[in-house]
Amino acid sequence: MSRPTLQQSHGPEFTRIYAMGAARGDLVVPNEDLIGPIDSSDEWIRKRTGIIERRRASAEVTAVDLATAAAREAIEKAGIRPDQIGAVIVSTISNPVVTPSISTLVAERVGATPAAAYDIEAACAGYTYGIAQADSLIRAGLAEYVLVIGAEKLSDFVDPADRSISFLLGDGAGAAVVGPSDFAGISKTIWGSDGSKWDAVGMTGSYVGFRRGDNEWPTMRQEGQTVFRWAVWEMAKVAKRALDEAGITADDLTAFIPHQANMRIIDEFAKVLKLPESVLIGRDIETTGNTSAASIPLATHRLLQEHPEASGGLALQIGFGAGLVFGSQVVVLP
Numbered sequence: 001m002s003r004p005t006l007q008q009s010h011g012p013e014f015t016r017i018y019a020m021g022a023a024r025g026d027l028v029v030p031n032e033d034l035i036g037p038i039d040s041s042d043e044w045i046r047k048r049t050g051i052i053e054r055r056r057a058s059a060e061v062t063a064v065d066l067a068t069a070a071a072r073e074a075i076e077k078a079g080i081r082p083d084q085i086g087a088v089i090v091s092t093i094s095n096p097v098v099t100p101s102i103s104t105l106v107a108e109r110v111g112a113t114p115a116a117a118y119d120i121e122a123a124c125a126g127y128t129y130g131i132a133q134a135d136s137l138i139r140a141g142l143a144e145y146v147l148v149i150g151a152e153k154l155s156d157f158v159d160p161a162d163r164s165i166s167f168l169l170g171d172g173a174g175a176a177v178v179g180p181s182d183f184a185g186i187s188k189t190i191w192g193s194d195g196s197k198w199d200a201v202g203m204t205g206s207y208v209g210f211r212r213g214d215n216e217w218p219t220m221r222q223e224g225q226t227v228f229r230w231a232v233w234e235m236a237k238v239a240k241r242a243l244d245e246a247g248i249t250a251d252d253l254t255a256f257i258p259h260q261a262n263m264r265i266i267d268e269f270a271k272v273l274k275l276p277e278s279v280l281i282g283r284d285i286e287t288t289g290n291t292s293a294a295s296i297p298l299a300t301h302r303l304l305q306e307h308p309e310a311s312g313g314l315a316l317q318i319g320f321g322a323g324l325v326f327g328s329q330v331v332v333l334p
């Protein structure tokens with residue numbers, strides 16, 4: 001059968017992150033405010049997690065508001081026009097409506113119309129998934145610039161009496177503008193999932209169960225030790241593979257920015273990966289808490305604010321969480 005030859009698109013050879021933006025919840029919530037219902041202490045939370053306080057958003061502030069603020073900063077710093085953005089990807093696990101997505105509203109608010117806009121749900125790995133997709137979309141010629149956002153208002157899904165995870169969680173959004181580059185700015189993403197541990201982190205019930213009266217309003221819960229062990233053993237291997245795929249070693253890194261799950265996990269990573277003393281480590285969890293998809297871009301934004309000299313250096317980032325899912329890549333810091 002004869003048929004006309006199709007055209008397939010392709011874009012530039014390389015991509016990079018142009019700029020970052022950040023927005024944290026407006027409320028500072030110290031450990032003292034949470035310990036009553038979970039029979040805990042400021043000392044226990046600091047020692048076991050490294051968290052001193054977390055940021056949460058007021059009732060009237062939504063994940064869309066946080067995402068919009070972070071996105072506006074990233075677009076302005078990137079020096080591009082919003083209408084040059086071809087896709088808006090928001091990673092979130094806390095959109096309070098099943099549909100429509102957060103991303104279309106964010107695209108509208110920042111003037112990135114008529115960009116393709118969609119949400120992804122890859123929990124705490126969501127930002128690394130978003131960066132992988134942005135890199136692929138641009139190199140495939142589907143978008144010139146892509147806005148990647150991790151945005152969470154996890155406090156809407158917190159049970160104050162839950163001892164397993166509630167005290168870890170915070171609210172915030174981090175954004176990155178990804179675009180074409182003259183040099184390699186985003187290495188191959190190592191990503192994957194392990195659904196055999198589907199139950200290790202997640203919700204206490206379903207919306208349908210809530211409607212039928214089978215369960216309370218669903219909130220987050222986890223098997224902390226299972227997640228802890230998986231993160232330390234399996235994720236360090238993933239981070240090493242990401243370094244190998246990037247063709248670099250830990251000695252070449254300027255920064256290491258893992259998902260902000262627990263300071264002890266971050267410290268273990270640093271040991272297992274044998275990071276030199278000179279490598280800057282994202283430790284935003286101390287005052288922001290665990291903001292799931294927002295945690296890596298928030299930590300990156302803060303690291304660049306505190307260490308502007310890191311700009312242009314290589315950062316290894318790794319996200320991991322509910323599903324279980326993981327993603328890791330090396331990026332050139334904007």
Ligand SMILES: CC(C)(COP(=O)(O)OP(=O)(O)OC[C@H]1O[C@@H](n2cnc3c(N)ncnc32)[C@H](O)[C@@H]1OP(=O)(O)O)[C@@H](O)C(=O)NCCC(=O)NCCS
Binds near residue numbers: 038048163165167261
């Ligand atoms: C949640 C987490 C902080 C709990 O710390 P842990 O050291 O594993 O705690 P354990 O479950 O082993 O419990 C140790 C002790 O603390 C107690 N404890 C548990 N939760 C507590 C809390 N919130 N406050 C005070 N005490 C608590 C337990 O009862 C236990 O007491 P015991 O020794 O007298 O029996 C930790 O497992 C963790 O951070 N896991 C990974 C989290 C993560 O990355 N989540 C990712 C989602 S992306």
